[in-house]
Amino acid sequence: MTEREQEILQWLRQNPLIPQQELADQLGISRSAVAGHIMKLMQKGQILGKGYILADSPYVVALGGANMDIRGSTVAALRQGDSNPGRISCSAGGVARNIAENLARLGADCRLISAVGDDLYGRALLESTQRAGVDVRHVLLLPDAATSTYLSIHGPDGDMAIAINDMDILTRLDATRLAPQRELLRHAGLIVADANLSPDALAWLFAEAGDTPVFMDTVSAFKADRLRPWLGRIHTLKPNRLEAASLSGLPLDTPAQAPALASWFHQQGIRQLIVSLAADGVFYSHADGTHGWCPAPACDIVNATGAGDALMAGLAWGALQGMPLPHAVELAQACAALTLSCAATNNPTLSLTAVQQLCPNLPYPEQS
Incomplete structure (x- = not known):
């Protein structure tokens, strides 16, 4: 579409x-x-x-952060303690919100549950997210809170050097405010959530999700620790190297250590583990024994922010279509490649057609 x-x-x-x-x-x-x-x-x-x-058709509920991304980048090496000339831009962001936008661009029916302030950033987030095709009717608009803001600084290689997030508003997304969304959650085909959620919100999510698969993004090593009590309830977990090692307590210094780490996560109850290892690509593992590697996509990196969210969107879309895990991972890597090669956090040209051009040999489900 x-x-x-x-x-x-x-x-x-x-x-x-x-x-x-x-x-x-x-x-x-x-x-x-x-x-x-x-x-x-x-x-x-x-x-x-x-x-x-x-x-x-089955819909996806995306639950978690929605924030305004403020990105600063330089063409020369960053100098600590000094003013660095460069470029500054603002764009819609937030892990759950980004995943929802990417899913909508792939053609999925996606409903976002989050919270924004009744301010300039909040109204801009709702407008741009809805324009991308996401159902934002379930996003709380709070007049007495400030919209989440994420500030990141990037060097000439495009990688993030440091970031600061102000996401206090998500503490207001508690069980009481989430309760009206119970039926929306229970009838979803799939739920994607992020670890920006408070412990109270996570407890509500897993109490209400029932048999609906929950795909969880760890966000950061610090926030990933919130997921520890719920590992047995998560269907698919997508950490990076640092987050996976922090949660498991096992080393992940080399690709050869990935299978042992995956085994630990499966013993905790995780059905699917997808570990992003940057230049080493993605290691994927299913509790049924299926596992393997998908190499890092060949592309020019313009902006690394948002690639992991596009990866998760591809995984969720593939699961909705009933694709085998190896095929879903390959499709997800194509989504990440399209995002890496775009200056924006979310590539506005992402679509199923664009993904098919990168992965023409995948057995795609028939589209009406």
Whole structure:
């Protein structure tokens, strides 16, 4: 689907009876253009008939951080304790929010649960996220809190040198405020969450998830420790080298140590482990014994921020389609490559078509 078609589907999910003229006014296009897009969506099987009856397909709930990313980068080596000339940009970010945007760009129906302040950053986040095709109706808008902000500094190689996050607002996303989303969670095809959630929110998540698979992003070695009590309830865990070693207490200095580390995680109850090892690629392991390596994607790194979120989105999309783990990992690596080669945290050109061009030999499910 095109970005415009995803945007139209988002509006139709919120109001299946919306008149075409009102939809045109909301999108800033003509009524005839809306009619043309709706006809194409009907041909693709996304709309089943009059009254905009939408095709029933499993949706993803993304639960966790949504923040404004402020990125500073230099073309010369960073000098500590000095003012460094460079470029500064702002973009929508947050691990769960980024994953949700990437999933929507792949064509998935994704609902975001998070919290933002009723301020300039918060309103901008909601607008850009909805424009990408994500359902943001379940994001809390809090008038007495500031939207999360993530400040990162990058050297000329694109890698992050240091970052500061101000995410106090997520402590307000507690069990009481999450309770109205119980049914949304229970009927999801898959849940993706991040370790930005408070211990209270994590306890609520695993109490309500039932049999729905939970894919968890560890975020950082510090925040990954919050997941320790819940390892037996997590279906898929995606740590990096430092986070995996910190959680398990096992070394991961060389690729040869990865299988023993994966065995430890499977003993705790993790069904799928995907460890990102930077230049060494990705090691994946399933509790059924399936395991292997997927090499790092060949691409020019413009911005490393957001690649892990794109990787998780690809894993979740592959799981929704019933793809075997090795194929889902290869697709996820393609999503990461597209993101690494883009200056923005989330590549606006990410799509299933773009991924298929990088991985033409994968057995993709038939798309209507």
